[in-house]
Amino acid sequence: MVAVDQFIRVSITKSKTSTGLIHSKQYSQDSIHWVRRGSKMVIDNRDNPFEYILSAISFTERFCIEQNIKMKVYDLHINSDLDSADGKKYGLGSSAAVTVATVKAILRFYGVPFSNELVYKLSAVSHYSVQGNGSAGDIAASVYGGWLAYQTFDKKWLEAELNKKSLSEVVNEAWPGLKIELLTPPKGTKLMIGWSQKPASTSRLVDETNANKAALNGEYKKFLADSRQCVLKMVTGFEENNIALIKKQIRVNRKLLQHFARINQIAIEIPRLSKLINIAESFGGAAKTSGAGNGDCGIVITDADTDTQALENEWRRNGIWPLNFRVHQITLAQ
Template identity: 50%
Template sequence: MKGHDVLISVKAPGKLYIAGEYAVVEAGFPAIIVALDQFVTVSIQAADQIGSIVSSQYQENSIYWRREDGEMVFDNRDNPFHYILSAIKVTEDYAKTLEKPLGIYHLTVESDLDSHDGRKYGLGSSAAVTVATIKALCKFYDLPVDHDKLFKLAAIAHFTVQGNGSLGDIAASVYGGWIAYHSFDREWLKLAQKNYAFDTLLDMDWPGLNVELLTPPAGLKLLVGWTGSPASTSHLVDRVALNKAKQQGDYQRFLENSKACLKRMINGFREQNLKAIQAEINVNRDLLNQLDQFTHAHIETPLLQKLCDIAQTFGGVAKTSGAGGGDCGIAIIDQKNDISKLLASWQAHQIIPLNFNVHHVEE
């Protein structure tokens, strides 16, 4: 464990989905995701008898805890810190496998991933806080951790709380930059957690999991527009899951078409071909709208449709990002185009351009 007076501070970036949403929740199906320069920062400092967890988002719900017989014991039960607590548990399970003594500490969370009035942009704040908490605790306990191990620790912690989703936002927060992400088999993880020792689970290959770092073409400009209305990813993913059983044929076609589209798009990145990437963004938008027709998830809201239409008017291509239903849309445009007019038109239609850049994680 690090010295008592040392303040450890780490950050993890938020993310946006570029393509492959919904299909990515199925094991082995790809998505392209980007990490952004908006962060969750977690700070840890050793404490004596009473530890605390404080978040600038939830000042009134700060929680205090002690340790009894190696377990955390909380003084107040009703708290919004489930992801942080799950991240702490998973990291301390890892520490125990390395026979590290557990300490008491003050943990502080600060986030850029919400607007000033507390509304979420949809940048994956629960994933970023999970990743940042684990990174900070690995430093605090002096635990060996690389990107692959950090992903697995954070995926276990996040999945334990959320119970659905692809964990692609965890991958973006861990690896940074532009990534092609193939999700692993979450049903396998549930079984594996029961059947393998924790350290074995961290060291083994996870079926279906693949993360490839991508380099965008030099002229590619990513624009992000926010509709101002938040969406619940968990609820939207659940709604699609409920309806896919009824429309099995349509859903299987959607999956296969999405996989083919993403394969072509990933090749566009490998070949530095902006036009190819843009063509597949359009294909992916159409596929999501087809999915919407038989699941009634309301993925592309009227304002998100307007965001896409405006981008096309000014020579770009655009689509919803993530689960849709609100939050953000993304546009991909050649930076030679007149981007200022596109952004002004978004603003005129109550779409807020977000001035975010791609964030690359250091090795």
């Protein structure tokens, strides 16, 4: 046995947040996040897609068993277009999408008739059991497709119901607070997506927000109330075919998020996302961060007067990658 002059170097620095990171340049797609609970180090698996797949299998099979269906052994193959070719995450809600796809696949495998509502609820339970926070809006988008007005359900109610009732009973109930409405965009409306080329984590950003929620109770309630009014006005824009009103509320939402980030001392709009938004605004688009912020994507609403090609070219010159995706309408058969 002999040692050679090739080395591994490990450095350690104090984390700037409540979440720790174990990262290797050689295994950049397998970074591990962890939190401290008392003196114990607890691994955070919420960014591991297999956690969501296994949860979706577990809850969907539990539902099937309650329908007296005999369980079988199967192979489950997954292929995704939601990340780049080299495995980098765009931040398009891949954990939600893989949860929904797994739920649908298992229901079809066992021959269980299903509605969009059933798929949404089984997926939401599965996803929430792993992530422990978030709105499940990306679940709704994956199930229903198109443009949606979405209001999340009461999480405490759901937890209480799952503890005392069967899964079948829970998914057949009306969920307090839940509202999903399909919208039709005004003619000429276009959605553009720019990628900052920096990944972000929704679950950890929500963790940081929840840590400050008690201390900022009044501000938090005001943020929720103002955001609700913003969304309602935006829905009115869709209903009245008023793209100017939609764009105005996108800008209002951005300001609300910027204020929310300041009072919580968290990063939502990193410099590259600010640049993405400012470039879009200079071409007449209305833009904001998407999802968790602090990386990933920004979205832009444009109308027929926007020179989208020139906008994309300016993005590229500033290190922002346009994602050529279109809004997708989903039918139940998909």
